[in-house]
Each structure stands twice: as structure tokens, then as C-alpha cells.
Amino acid sequence: MLQTRILRRISAMTASTSSATPSTSEGHKDRSRYRPVIGLEVHVQLNTRTKLFSRTPAGLEAGPNRLVSPFDMALPGTMPALNKQAVMHALKMAKLLKCTVPEKSRFDRKHYFYADMPAGYQITQTDMPIARDGSFAFHVFDEHVEPYWKEVPIIQLQLEQDSGKTIHHGKKCCALVEIVTTPCLRTALEATCFVQHLRLILMHYQICLGELHRGHLRVDANVSLSYDGKPGTRIEVKNINSVRCLHTAINYEIERQFSLLSRGEKIVKETRAADPEGRTVSMREKEDDTDYRFIPEPNLPLLKIQPEWREMNDRWVETQPPPRFQKFRDEFGFNPRSALHLAEDETLSSFIERCAEHFVPLENLTANDILVWMKELKTTMQRSKDVYPPASNRFAEQFVRAIDLYKKNRITRLRMLDLLRNLSADQESRTVDQILDAEDLWKIENADEIVSDLLKSQEKISEKARQGHAKSFGRLRNLAVEGSRKRIDVDQIEASLKRLLGLKT
Amino acid sequence: MSLILRRPGRLFNSIAVRWSNNDGRKGAGEKKTPLEGDEVLVPVEPYRSDVFENTPEDMPQFDQKLISQLERLSLVRFDSEQAVANLRQTVRIANRLKEIDVEGVEPMHSVWEEQECPVFEDIAEKPLPVEEVLRNAKVRYEEYFVTPPGNVPLESNAPLDLEKINQWDTRGQNIAPQHKKTKRTKQ
Numbered sequence: 001m002l003q004t005r006i007l008r009r010i011s012a013m014t015a016s017t018s019s020a021t022p023s024t025s026e027g028h029k030d031r032s033r034y035r036p037v038i039g040l041e042v043h044v045q046l047n048t049r050t051k052l053f054s055r056t057p058a059g060l061e062a063g064p065n066r067l068v069s070p071f072d073m074a075l076p077g078t079m080p081a082l083n084k085q086a087v088m089h090a091l092k093m094a095k096l097l098k099c100t101v102p103e104k105s106r107f108d109r110k111h112y113f114y115a116d117m118p119a120g121y122q123i124t125q126t127d128m129p130i131a132r133d134g135s136f137a138f139h140v141f142d143e144h145v146e147p148y149w150k151e152v153p154i155i156q157l158q159l160e161q162d163s164g165k166t167i168h169h170g171k172k173c174c175a176l177v178e179i180v181t182t183p184c185l186r187t188a189l190e191a192t193c194f195v196q197h198l199r200l201i202l203m204h205y206q207i208c209l210g211e212l213h214r215g216h217l218r219v220d221a222n223v224s225l226s227y228d229g230k231p232g233t234r235i236e237v238k239n240i241n242s243v244r245c246l247h248t249a250i251n252y253e254i255e256r257q258f259s260l261l262s263r264g265e266k267i268v269k270e271t272r273a274a275d276p277e278g279r280t281v282s283m284r285e286k287e288d289d290t291d292y293r294f295i296p297e298p299n300l301p302l303l304k305i306q307p308e309w310r311e312m313n314d315r316w317v318e319t320q321p322p323p324r325f326q327k328f329r330d331e332f333g334f335n336p337r338s339a340l341h342l343a344e345d346e347t348l349s350s351f352i353e354r355c356a357e358h359f360v361p362l363e364n365l366t367a368n369d370i371l372v373w374m375k376e377l378k379t380t381m382q383r384s385k386d387v388y389p390p391a392s393n394r395f396a397e398q399f400v401r402a403i404d405l406y407k408k409n410r411i412t413r414l415r416m417l418d419l420l421r422n423l424s425a426d427q428e429s430r431t432v433d434q435i436l437d438a439e440d441l442w443k444i445e446n447a448d449e450i451v452s453d454l455l456k457s458q459e460k461i462s463e464k465a466r467q468g469h470a471k472s473f474g475r476l477r478n479l480a481v482e483g484s485r486k487r488i489d490v491d492q493i494e495a496s497l498k499r500l501l502g503l504k505t
Numbered sequence: 506m507s508l509i510l511r512r513p514g515r516l517f518n519s520i521a522v523r524w525s526n527n528d529g530r531k532g533a534g535e536k537k538t539p540l541e542g543d544e545v546l547v548p549v550e551p552y553r554s555d556v557f558e559n560t561p562e563d564m565p566q567f568d569q570k571l572i573s574q575l576e577r578l579s580l581v582r583f584d585s586e587q588a589v590a591n592l593r594q595t596v597r598i599a600n601r602l603k604e605i606d607v608e609g610v611e612p613m614h615s616v617w618e619e620q621e622c623p624v625f626e627d628i629a630e631k632p633l634p635v636e637e638v639l640r641n642a643k644v645r646y647e648e649y650f651v652t653p654p655g656n657v658p659l660e661s662n663a664p665l666d667l668e669k670i671n672q673w674d675t676r677g678q679n680i681a682p683q684h685k686k687t688k689r690t691k692q
Contacts (some may be wrong), residue, residue: 023588027541048627048629049627049628050627050628050629055625055627055628055629055630056629056632057629058632059634063635063648064647064648065635065638065639065648065649065650066632066648067632067637068633068635068638069630069632069633070633073638075635081623081625082622082623082624083624083625083627084623084624084625084626085626085627086627087624106559106614107622113580114650115652115653159566216530291574291578292512293578296614298615299621300620301614301615301617301620301622302615302618303621303622303624304621304622408597431625
């Protein structure tokens, strides 16, 4: 939920005073004059053992009302006791998102009625948040969009209670940092890439466990359409629970607003919820009617950020290895899209890391070669019903060695596929070189010798092929591949066959 | 509306005066006599600020929309026209705070501003046993509290008479000439 005050601060960029009602009669139907304006609020559930303001365990699975302390029940006389670890996590996030950390920050009460929130208010931060004015940069891409670099200014980070989970739910609960971005995102794709990269970074630095389906990261999107640069009416979309849902909900909302505006109708400022398919539905709550009645939290003095806390967290962040997607992209040379895709999967990324030990020092191998052969390996292993990718270090080493040999033209493509099958079947204890030496499977450059022998032994078929019978030609080619024990490239065999048969090349 | 307090200076630092209270009948506004030998740190005579004297006569106007919104936010219905009139009176008095000149004065968040927010190590303690948690629950279902349904819009039934409300706004007459009734019920 974006607080009214922040809204006011950013209203110049997004929202609401002058609605984008087009003046000309037909201009409002022109799609190119509209521009989507999207801002995000990401609620990050912090990886702490206890709640934000009580030492009740968080993160355990327990029955209803099992993880409750007197403070959580809002019993009179109980006081909030701030979790130091949550502050530390917030400071790490501030460092990662390049925020400035004011010397003091303040907690505020935000009042609203919610059945799971006995106090009748949520303790959050508004005017004096723990960190502000940051930025986050990432690659934007998908199958059809070439990766480009995007930098998103961050308005602020605020520490707050997870109001929905104060009591009742025994699951992971309570300490949150809300990240508020400026409304500078232009497409649903930019928004999803933002969340995907942010998630990996927060997981890498152990700030958040990052499981979207368990609510560790919850996103609200503020969407409006500007018309000829004039800001439109802002709609807040809540209840988005996956990256896919974020994408469809934003696009649905953009389309809905456009169809309303193009019919000459007005957008009513409201909060909408995304349904499981990503459609947005009205929550029947007009924003003018909500009044959170913010007041400074009287039970918590100003939080002074100790300089040594900041130094400690900054140093810790600096000394950590970079997140995997960053390492894959910058050190191993994967394209941004594959880097993200690989980093999102634990088994794939550890496979890449095992391979990287061996392929990074090799100059002729690129990350793309690894990707191409990983795809082949996947198909091979799926066919033999093995678990992909193989977990052993030995396999990774031999895998890279085989690719290297292939790239150096020492083995044929078909031999390479056979090798993958052999190596992944894990009965094989020999190295790639040992196999190739023992069975003499190195590539032969000159196909003519084997092919001419074959033509002599298969006179009937050769004759047919010479007259242009395609099937016979194919049969000869296959016989040659087999006869050479896959030591000759298929292309070379075909070329040689054509030459010796006197066919046109 | 935000309330901004001024730094009270030495006034709250030490309240060391014990009042002679032999008969126990000394009330607010009366002159008080300190015990012999006590240091006097507060004025002996009540101090009247002239800030509140120069109030403009603008009585806030309450319309039906505002009344419904207040009812919805508080989840409490106004009893009668008189209840709203009382609130208007209160708002008018509170509005006088706007007259105070706070230019260049940092807002005060707590009377002990040097105090730092204590932080606690992230070490779990034993939560309350579930029987304790549910002990005062009026209605429960298995191990859940049963709460009233949330965010149900209040229907505005039989709106209050706005004219009546807005006519009781003369100063000094903040009680509406009306008998106090029991709770208004739907007819």
C-alpha cells in the first residue's frame, strides 16, 4: 500500500489531479499518444527468526494462533521491541539499492480495520523511512526483445509489520521491508525483469528466502496511462502473487484503461485486485474514502542508525561474492537472459559453476557453446530417463573437454552425441581422451578412402544413387557413417559421395 | 490533522512541587501554595495564553458525506445530532492549534527526544500457549478467533438532520437543547 504522503510526493509524475481526458474528438482513439506509467511496491519478507516487534518465532510451520505473544495480540500495556536483525537486513538492502540512510528514522501507525490485525493499526514508516533515494539497474529482455539496460530510481525503503500475519497464521511472518520505486517503468516486461533480478539479489544476500508462492515477495503495481505526456489516473493493483501474474495483470490493466479512455470515458481512481488469471477486478473501495490517519508511533523513539551498523553491513555486502546471475553474465560471458534463467534454477547454476572451472580458462570456448551442448545433453538424458543435469564434478570436467575437442574439430558431431550418452550413463569411468584413444574414434578428415571402398562393395545401390535415386544416396551415406564409426562428418561424407558418384554438388 | 507540540523547556524537566493539599479541595485554576522550603518551578498563578483568544469564528461545516466517512472509519455511529454538534465544537477548538506560530520549530515526536530506540537480538522466545491466547475470546472456532467481518460499508440509514447540527454552533452553547437519548435504533 502506498502511503498518501508518498503519493503526494510523486504525484507530479503519475497521478491524478488532471485526468488524461483527451481534448480532441478523435485523438483519444490514437494508441500511440498514450504511454503506460508503472510504479511498483515490493514487499520483501525478511529472513529473520522472530517477528519485527516481538520475539515470537517466525518462519516455523505451526497451527493457528500458535505463534503469538501478548504484543501480537495487542494486549494493553505491551510494547513493541524492534528486531535488530530486521534493521540489519534493511541496511544491507539500502547498500544494495544504493540508498542514502538518514541518521534517524521514525515509525508510524497506519490505521485501518483488518480482522487479522488486533491493534487496529500497522506499524510502518512514512515520512522518515530507514533508507531513501536509491536506484536499481538491471537488464530487460525476453524471447523477442534484445536485452537493454534499465535503471529504476527507488523512492524509499520502509520497515513495517506484515499486518496480515500478526496472529492466526503460524507461517513465516512479520518483518517486511517495502521497496517503493518511482513510476518510471514503461512496460509489464520491465516490471517483471525488475522483480526477477531483485528476487535473485535478495536471495543471494540471504535477506529474503524469495519464494513467491509462499508470499516472501509481494508486489503491488501502480498503473496509469499518460496522454501526450499528461499524467493519467493511477490505479493500484494488489494481490499479485507470481511474476507471470504481474505481467498479465499490468497488461490487462493497461488495455482496460486504454479501452475506457478510447471510448471517451474516465478512469475512476481505485484499488483493484488481480485474480489468479491476472485480470484485475475492482475491490469496491474508493480511494478518497480511505484515511489511514497516520501518527508517529508513540511507543517507539526515533531509531538512530549507529555508524558501526552501517559500516558492518556495507563491508559484509562488499565482501560477498556477486550474485550468480551477475557472475554468469559478467565473468562467464552468458547473455543476460540465459544468465538469469540459469541462476533461477539451483541445480542448473551449480552445474554451470562446476563446468565454469574448466571452460573459463579455455579461450576457444564461449558460454554459448556450453548452452548449445547443454540443450543436447538435456535431450539425450531425457531420452534415457536420467536426471539432468548430472551432479558429478567429473562429468562437468569431461563435458567441457568433449566440447573443447568438438570445437577443435577433433571429433564429429555424431561422436559427440554418443559421448554425451556414454558419459551421462555414469558406467563410464574413463576420461573422454581415454575413450577416444582406446577405441580409436578421433575424427578422420579424408572421407574418400572409406567412401570409395563402400561404393565398390555396394555396387547395386551405388548405381541407383548415381541415377539420382535419393533413398539410395541416403542409404549409402548412412552406411558410410557407420563404416567410419562416426569418425567422419556427415557433410564430408555427402560431399565425397557426390564427387565420387559424379553427381552435381 | 497533525498535532505539533512545542518544546516545553524546563517545565517538564522537573516537577518538584508538592502542593499543600490539606483539605483536598483545591481545584484547577485556583492559586496553590507550595510547602515551606520547596523550590517553586511552575507558575503560582495559572497562565493564560492569548493564542486561543484570537480564534476566528469559523465553525467547521459538517456535511452528510463527512459524517458517513467518520462513521465508517470509526465503525461507530453517531447517536444523534447532538453528538455531531459536540464533535464540531471539538474540531473548532482543535483548529485553534493552527494559529500557533511553528515556523522554524522542529516537530517534537516524544518528550524524551534523546532516547534511542532500543533494538533486540533476533532470538526467539516461547510464544503464549494457545489456551492463554484464546482465553478471552468471546467466539472461537476450533483454535481461531472469530472476528466481526471486515470492511463492511455502513449503510447510511435515516441521515441526521444537518440543519439541526449546523445551527448549534454559537460559542458558549455547545450542548444541543435536546434530551440525551439511548442508542438510536433502526425503525
